[in-house]
Each structure stands twice: as C-alpha cells, then as structure tokens.
Amino acid sequence: MPTATQTATAELRCFNPSCRAQYAISDVLYNCPACGELIEAAYSGLNHEPEALRRLFRDRRASNAPLDQSGVWRYRELSPFLSDYSRVVTLREGNTPLLDAPIAAEYGGLKSIAFKHQGFNPTGSFKDNGMTCGVAQARRLGMRRVACVSTGNTSASMAAYAAAAGIEALIFLPHGNISFGKLAQALEYGAKALEVEANFDQILALVRTLADRLGIYLLNSMNPFRIEGQKTIMFEMLDQRDWRVPDWVVLPGGNLGNVSAFGKGLREAKEAGLIDRLPRLALIQAEGSSPFYEFVRNGAREFHPLAKPETLATAIRIGDPVSWPKALNEIRSTDGVVEKVTEQEIADAKAIIGRCGIGCEPASAATLAGIRKLTAGGVIERGADVVAVLTGNVLKDPDYIYRYHTGKLEAPGGVKIRSTYGNQSIVVPNDADRIVEMLKG
Ligand code: F0G
Numbered sequence: 001m002p003t004a005t006q007t008a009t010a011e012l013r014c015f016n017p018s019c020r021a022q023y024a025i026s027d028v029l030y031n032c033p034a035c036g037e038l039i040e041a042a043y044s045g046l047n048h049e050p051e052a053l054r055r056l057f058r059d060r061r062a063s064n065a066p067l068d069q070s071g072v073w074r075y076r077e078l079s080p081f082l083s084d085y086s087r088v089v090t091l092r093e094g095n096t097p098l099l100d101a102p103i104a105a106e107y108g109g110l111k112s113i114a115f116k117h118q119g120f121n122p123t124g125s126f127k128d129n130g131m132t133c134g135v136a137q138a139r140r141l142g143m144r145r146v147a148c149v150s151t152g153n154t155s156a157s158m159a160a161y162a163a164a165a166g167i168e169a170l171i172f173l174p175h176g177n178i179s180f181g182k183l184a185q186a187l188e189y190g191a192k193a194l195e196v197e198a199n200f201d202q203i204l205a206l207v208r209t210l211a212d213r214l215g216i217y218l219l220n221s222m223n224p225f226r227i228e229g230q231k232t233i234m235f236e237m238l239d240q241r242d243w244r245v246p247d248w249v250v251l252p253g254g255n256l257g258n259v260s261a262f263g264k265g266l267r268e269a270k271e272a273g274l275i276d277r278l279p280r281l282a283l284i285q286a287e288g289s290s291p292f293y294e295f296v297r298n299g300a301r302e303f304h305p306l307a308k309p310e311t312l313a314t315a316i317r318i319g320d321p322v323s324w325p326k327a328l329n330e331i332r333s334t335d336g337v338v339e340k341v342t343e344q345e346i347a348d349a350k351a352i353i354g355r356c357g358i359g360c361e362p363a364s365a366a367t368l369a370g371i372r373k374l375t376a377g378g379v380i381e382r383g384a385d386v387v388a389v390l391t392g393n394v395l396k397d398p399d400y401i402y403r404y405h406t407g408k409l410e411a412p413g414g415v416k417i418r419s420t421y422g423n424q425s426i427v428v429p430n431d432a433d434r435i436v437e438m439l440k441g
Contacts, residue, residue: 010081012224013042015326025081026141030208030222038326040264041081041224048077050273057239071095072129075235078268079133079228087139089165093128094232096120098240098387101356107349108368109375113386114246115353116237119360119393123185126233126258126391127157133229134219135161143217145170147210149203150220151254151315152182153392158219159191170216172196172203177314179361179397200255201305201320221257222322230258231265237387238275246279248380250388252366253283253292253338254316256327258391263330279387281336282380283327284370286311286363288412290340292324296331297338310412312400313346315363315392337379343411344418345369347404351421354401359394 012023016037023029029039057075060068067073067085071094082088098114105113118126135158138146146162147170148154155171155178162169169191173183177199186193196203204220211218219226238245249266253259259281269275285293288310295303306319321327331338341349349372350365367388374380394401403409406424409417428435 008043008045008080010041010043012039014038015040015329028141028217030218030224038222038323039224040326041079041228043080046077046080046272048272053077053272054239054243054274057235066090066092069095070132071236072132072229072232075232078235078265078272079232081133081225081228082136082140084140088132088136089139089161090132091122091128091160091164093121093132093229094236096233096236098237099356099358101353101358103356104352104358104368107352108371108386109382110371110380110386111383113368113371113388115358115360115388115390116233117358117360117390118233119364119390119396123153123157123160124393124396125153125157125361126230126389127153128161129233130221130226130229130257130261131157131161131219133225134158134223135165135167137223137225138167138217138219139165141217144168145214145216146219147172147207147216148219149173149200149207150178150182151200151317152178153315153396154220155191155193156182156185156189159186159189162191163189168192170194172207174199174203174317177317179314179399181396181398199309200318201309204320204322220322221255221260227257227261227264230261231268233258233389234262234265235269235274238269243274245275245277246387247384248282248386249279250282250284250367250371250386252313252316252363252391253285253327254289254318254321254363256283256292256321256323258389259283259330260323260326263326263334267333278334281331281334282370282374283331283336283338284366285338285340286313286316286346286366287340287342289317289319291319292321292327293338293340295324296328311346312343312409312411312417313362313366314397315361316366337374339370339373341366341369341373343415344420345372347409347417348420351404353390354394355421358390360390361392361394361396362400364390364392
C-alpha cells in the first residue's frame with residue numbers, strides 16, 4: 001500500500017526550544033553541538049490518512065515479512081529515519097501483550113488494570129524496542145563497534161542485536177550492581193563486558209569520553225534512535241486497544257529515556273490523527289534513586305543529581321538521569337505526575353504481580369506500588385482506565401525473588417524487607433505417606 005513515507009524527510013534536531021538547531025539524520029550526535037542539549041529525530045511531510053494507517057498496521061499483523069512481524073518496524077511510517085530497510089536486524093521485538101490482572105488491580109485500588117508486559121521481548125525487556133532502531137542506525141553509519149553503560153537490560157539487549165548484526169559490542173557495567181541474569185545474557189551473546197568499579201552515572205561519563213576517543217557508536221538512551229524504537233511501545237499499546245486512549249500510562253523511571261519516548265510517541269500519535277487526546281503519564285521512581293521526583297515535587301529550577309543512588313531495583317539505580325529535560329517536557333505535556341515508592345512497597349507489589357501469574361523484575365513493580373499510592377492519595381481514581389508498563393521479565397533477577405520469599409531480602413543500609421507475601425519451598429522426605437499426610441485436606 002502506498003504511504004507518504006517516501007516523501008517524508010527526517011533530520012536530527014536539538015531538543016532545546018530556544019535552539020532547535022538542525023542536523024543531518026546521519027550525523028553522529030547525542031548532544032547539540034551548538035547548545036549541548038539533547039537531540040531528537042524529527043520528521044516533516046508525514047501526511048498519512050489516519051484510518052489508512054490504522055488499517056495498514058493491523059494488516060501487517062497477518063504478514064510473514066520480518067519487518068511487519070516486528071512490533072517496532074510495523075509502525076515504521078511514524079519513525080521514517082531509514083531510507084533502506086535492508087539494514088534492519090529484527091528479533092521480532094515488541095509484540096508484547098496487554099494482560100488483565102484483577103488481583104493487582106484490587107491491590108492498586110483500581111477496578112481493573114492492564115499490564116503492557118515488555119518482559120515478553122526477545123531479551124526480556126523494553127530495551128529491545130529501542131535497540132533494533134539503534135543498531136539499524138549503527139549499520140547505516142557503517143559502525144564496527146557499539147557501546148553502552150548499563151544497569152543490565154540495555155547491555156543484554158545491545159549484545160543480542162549487535163551479535164545478530166555482526167557488530168562488536170562493548171558493555172560497561174557497575175561492578176557488583178547488576179543482576180546475574182542480565183550479565184549472563186550479555187556474556188552468552190558474545191559482548192565484551194567491562195565491569196567498572198563506579199556507579200552508572202560515573203561510568204556514563206567515562207564511556208562518553210571513550211566513545212569520542214575510540215570512535216565507538218553509543219547506544220545509551222540519549223541516542224535518539226533508541227527513543228524512536230521505544231516510542232512504538234505506545235503505538236502498539238494503542239493499536240491493541242483499537243486506539244482507545246487510556247486515562248493513565250504508568251511506568252518506572254531511571255535514566256528517563258523511556259518516559260521521554262512514550263511522551264514523544266503519544267504526541268506524535270495525536271499529531272498523526274490516530275488519537276484525539278493524550279493519556280496522563282505517571283512516572284514512578286524508587287525512593288533511594290528519585291532525583292527527578294524531588295525535582296518535580298519541589299518545582300526546582302535546577303536539576304540536582306543524586307551522588308549515591310540506592311535501590312534493590314538495580315535497573316533504576318540512577319542518580320543523574322541524562323534525559324531529565326525531555327522527561328520534564330513529557331510529564332508537563334501530558335499533565336503527568338511523578339511519584340516515589342519504598343523498597344518494601346516495590347517488593348510487595350512485585351509479589352502481587354507474581355500472584356497474578358504474570359511476574360516481573362523489581363523495577364517494573366514500582367508501577368503497581370506507585371499506583372497504590374496514587375489511588376490512596378486520590379490522584380488516580382478507582383474507576384480509571386490504567387495501563388501499567390512492566391519493563392522487564394521475572395527471570396531477570398531470581399536472586400531478589402528467592403531472598404524476598406525466604407525473608408532474606410535487605411534494603412540498602414541493612415533494613416530488612418518483610419516477606420509480606422512470602423512463599424517458601426518445603427523440604428520433604430522421600431516418603432509418600434508423609435507427603436500425603438502433609439498435603440491432604
Ligand atoms: N525498568 C527496567 C527493567 C530497566 O532496565 C530500566 C532501565 C528502567 C525501567 C528505566 O528506564 O532508564 O528509560 O527511565 N534500564 C537501563 C539499563 C538504565 O541500563 O538497562 P529509563
């Protein structure tokens with residue numbers, strides 16, 4: 001079906017409203033050379049007919065073409081930054097379900113809730129949505145090496161997509177603060193893994209220097225093409241709801257790339273006439289790593305990074321989120337809110353999501369913990385139509401799960417986490433009579 005993609009033009013643009021400098025789409029930029037602000041992909045000439053676009057997206061679900069089977073590239077008319085799709089490596093990312101979860105709804109103070117579970121992705125997190133785009137751009141630029149600093153999921157995802165694309169992957173990790181599930185993935189996919197004795201924020205500064213000196217392409221979320229991929233999570237969610245807009249979209253926040261991507265996607269869906277209003281975004285941070293929450297709540301002019309972020313939800317253990325200016329814009333443009341939750345609240349919410357037969361990693365559970373707080377505070381109404389995004393798979397961090405259920409989980413600083421919804425295994429003798437005795441009735 002002919003679309004307007006062929007006539008659309010793509011460029012990189014400074015995100016700063018008072019700069020808006022423009023650059024070629026094939027420039028290697030993460031920050032504006034003129035003012036230092038973040039960069040974004042921008043398009044002109046996107047004049048699709050909304051109904052035709054909706055039909056095209058729906059028809060592609062029945063297609064066997066790899067590009068159409070991808071839950072990212074299926075929506076390519078809305079991210080037309082490539083001129084040649086032969087460079088794309090897809091592992092069929094996206095295609096993640098919207099799951100009803102009555103037990104979680106009740107716990108969260110809602111009549112109903114739907115989880116958009118990004119843990120169903122090929123490497124088990126939402127990073128795959130962005131990585132397929134980032135790696136496609138790396139190939140277009142002829143890059144031989146890609147790099148990222150990561151709390152785990154970005155590195156697992158980048159390792160997989162780089163391997164599939166035949167590009168060398170260099171990953172930098174905070175030593176001792178990444179779950180083994182995630183590190184194991186990166187090793188299995190053949191990445192060169194460097195564990196640095198520093199935290200995420202410090203390593204990001206280091207990696208930026210190294211990228212310049214070694215000519216490596218950076219695939220952290222300040223890479224604008226990662227954002228282009230992650231915004232499709234909102235397109236797919238809306239498509240799955242026949243473009244009915246929820247009242248709220250709730251997600252966890254760390255480096256703040258995802259909330260920036262969701263906001264951009266939602267605004268662009270509205271501009272394209274696919275939806276007629278925006279849902280409100282609710283961003284949830286872990287209390288010990290919540291500089292953006294403090295910034296928004298205090299209405300501060302200046303953003304103050306947190307030098308020593310802490311949380312057992314290691315995915316979001318970030319004190320100096322690079323994308324905060326974009327995140328602020330998206331929270332404002334969607335009339336959104338930012339909330340913070342404790343370690344205990346995250347752990348209990350996570351167990352409840354498990355009891356729904358769904359499961360997720362700790363950072364993802366911040367969503368339900370945040371919803372419980374926001375309904376209790378009257379910010380979200382009980383009857384509201386809420387989509388919460390679970391960002392990572394339950395198997396990403398089994399150590400956390402085991403410790404919670406056996407009462408051995410300790411928050412940073414040594415505070416014990418109560419095993420409120422604990423479920424321990426029972427050791428039994430190899431004796432049918434004794435086991436029957438135990439289990440009958
Ligand atoms: N949830 C999970 C499971 C994550 O891995 C991350 C970020 C987030 C939420 C927060 O998303 O940073 O866009 O606000 N993980 C990054 C990583 C930092 O390196 O894998 P964000």
